[in-house]
Amino acid sequence: MSDARTSTSGAPKISVPKISVRGLRKSFGPKLVLDGIDIDCAVGESLVIIGGSGTGKSVFIKNILGLLHPESGSIKIDGAETVGMSRAGRTALMYKFGMLFQGAALFDSLHVWENVAFGLIQGRGMERARARDIAFEKLAAVGLGAEVGELRPAELSGGMQKRVALARAIAAEPEIIFFDEPTTGLDPIMADVINDLIIKCVREVGATAVSITHDMVSARKIGDRIALLHKGKIVWQGPADEIDNSDNPFVDQFVHGRAEGPIQMEVRAV
Amino acid sequence: MTIFLARVGAAFLGFLAATGRLTGFALKGLVGIFSPPFYPRLILRQIVYMGYYSLPVVGLTALFTGMVLALQSYTGFSRFNAESAIATVVVLSVTRELGPVIAGLMVAGRVGAAMAAEIGTMRVTDQIDALTTLSTDPYRYLVLPRLLAGLITMPLLVVVADIIGVFGGYLVSTYKLGFNVESYLVSTAQHLETSDVVSGLVKAGVFGFIVALMGCYHGYQSRGGAEGVGQATTYAVVSASILILVTDYLLTAALFGT
Numbered sequence: 001m002s003d004a005r006t007s008t009s010g011a012p013k014i015s016v017p018k019i020s021v022r023g024l025r026k027s028f029g030p031k032l033v034l035d036g037i038d039i040d041c042a043v044g045e046s047l048v049i050i051g052g053s054g055t056g057k058s059v060f061i062k063n064i065l066g067l068l069h070p071e072s073g074s075i076k077i078d079g080a081e082t083v084g085m086s087r088a089g090r091t092a093l094m095y096k097f098g099m100l101f102q103g104a105a106l107f108d109s110l111h112v113w114e115n116v117a118f119g120l121i122q123g124r125g126m127e128r129a130r131a132r133d134i135a136f137e138k139l140a141a142v143g144l145g146a147e148v149g150e151l152r153p154a155e156l157s158g159g160m161q162k163r164v165a166l167a168r169a170i171a172a173e174p175e176i177i178f179f180d181e182p183t184t185g186l187d188p189i190m191a192d193v194i195n196d197l198i199i200k201c202v203r204e205v206g207a208t209a210v211s212i213t214h215d216m217v218s219a220r221k222i223g224d225r226i227a228l229l230h231k232g233k234i235v236w237q238g239p240a241d242e243i244d245n246s247d248n249p250f251v252d253q254f255v256h257g258r259a260e261g262p263i264q265m266e267v268r269a270v
Numbered sequence: 271m272t273i274f275l276a277r278v279g280a281a282f283l284g285f286l287a288a289t290g291r292l293t294g295f296a297l298k299g300l301v302g303i304f305s306p307p308f309y310p311r312l313i314l315r316q317i318v319y320m321g322y323y324s325l326p327v328v329g330l331t332a333l334f335t336g337m338v339l340a341l342q343s344y345t346g347f348s349r350f351n352a353e354s355a356i357a358t359v360v361v362l363s364v365t366r367e368l369g370p371v372i373a374g375l376m377v378a379g380r381v382g383a384a385m386a387a388e389i390g391t392m393r394v395t396d397q398i399d400a401l402t403t404l405s406t407d408p409y410r411y412l413v414l415p416r417l418l419a420g421l422i423t424m425p426l427l428v429v430v431a432d433i434i435g436v437f438g439g440y441l442v443s444t445y446k447l448g449f450n451v452e453s454y455l456v457s458t459a460q461h462l463e464t465s466d467v468v469s470g471l472v473k474a475g476v477f478g479f480i481v482a483l484m485g486c487y488h489g490y491q492s493r494g495g496a497e498g499v500g501q502a503t504t505y506a507v508v509s510a511s512i513l514i515l516v517t518d519y520l521l522t523a524a525l526f527g528t
Contacts, residue, residue: 062399065399065403067399094404095405097403098403102396105396105397106397106400107392119404119405124405
């Protein structure tokens with residue numbers, strides 16, 4: 001699961017997590033959303049964060065991506081601190097990331113293929129013709145034909161939009177891919193298709209994956225390791241196959257979807 | 271009483287914070303428009319949208335403004351036997367003042383609102399965050415092309431508005447009020463100085479920047495779905511219109527030293 005990395009000095013082998021988060025705190029006004037998160041994600045690992053709506057799962061991912069800035073704590077990528085890093089450093093770091101947004105977040109003024117090729121053309125300055133070829137290649141990888149590439153995102157169904165968003169997230173072959181509720185709002189069959197595509201694409205690119213979801217079927221399928229977020233803290237984490245025998249009342253309630261238990265759902269959105 | 275003071279204080283602090291945010295946003299734009307990377311395709315698209323497609327509405331407004339100006343001046347000036355000044359009044363008012371202001375207000379309603387709605391929708395549907403994750407600076411990609419387009423397009427639009435506005439005055443004066451065509455044209459050209467037109471074009475550039483700035487800023491700051499986007503659109507038009515009128519006064523005072 002965790003690959004060993006050789007330090008540049010050539011001496012002893014040390015295992016550096018791809019992502020290492022320590023004491024991450026974030027609040028909005030008086031509302032504390034993340035209350036000291038500690039979690040690691042090894043190279044090539046697929047980590048799934050589960051938790052109810054409004055528990056701060058999206059905020060957690062946005063802090064790692066640098067879209068939000070934590071109040072305190074440390075976020076290391078490949079051992080390098082990213083909290084408070086320079087603008088140039090952040091831009092360089094973004095090349096390592098890919099992200100699948102919950103609502104797909106496709107650019108509706110652009111064609112589907114331009115959406116997929118966007119990071120290559122605008123972010124990396126690749127020439128359009130080459131980026132176009134790669135875009136169609138990635139669309140094929142998520143099971144979409146060339147004719148879809150010429151459509152606008154608004155012409156696609158929700159499941160198709162998610163596929164395009166997945167193709168966009170993997171187009172630049174990032175080292176870390178984030179999935180924000182990848183199966184929410186999809187029918188069970190399309191959800192399974194997306195789960196399979198996520199596993200296939202992450203494996204093909206050889207990326208580390210961090211997903212957030214409240215869909216347990218999805219979490220079990222795509223995760224190597226699962227962590228449960230509740231009231232801004234990780235209350236349990238462990239291998240995906242141990243989630244049914246965790247002996248943790250929070251996990252037990254969430255996995256079985258019981259209204260009664262230690263988890264009380266948040267009224268207000270984060 | 272304490273609660274009242276606390277509320278006043280909170281509102282004032284909120285106002286200061288918003289002013290600070292807007293100033294930062296504007297300064298970033300002023301610095302950014304002179305440094306690469308530029309997005310020529312996006313700038314061109316915005317120029318076409320802001321300029322070419324605004325021509326009918328700006329042209330019509332300018333035409334009727336010039337016409338009504340001639341008519342109003344005539345009814346007023348005829349009391350003092352000063353009808354001969356109408357051509358000069360029309361051309362100076364249109365080039366110095368009405369061309370840029372009317373065009374600015376119309377473009378604020380047509381383009382500023384659209385900018386706020388488009389960027390606001392992108393904000394609430396995570397498209398702006400998506401830009402960041404695709405290694406693209408959303409400010410540079412979305413805001414700067416619009417600011418530049420505003421700065422470039424408005425003076426061009428105002429040149430057209432000036433010509434059509436003066437033509438409107440000419441139509442009313444010669445066809446309705448019975449002025450001699452030749453003497454009207456001579457009086458129009460006689461008192462018009464380059465500085466009159468240039469001052470109007472400087473204003474137009476500033477107004478174009480204001481319209482784009484307000485549209486982008488309110489869109490960028492919008493939160494909370496459809497309601498937030500609707501609010502952003504309203505704020506964009508109202509704040510741009512007020513700022514245009516205030517800036518117009520300040521620029522007039524600065525340019526003409528009065």
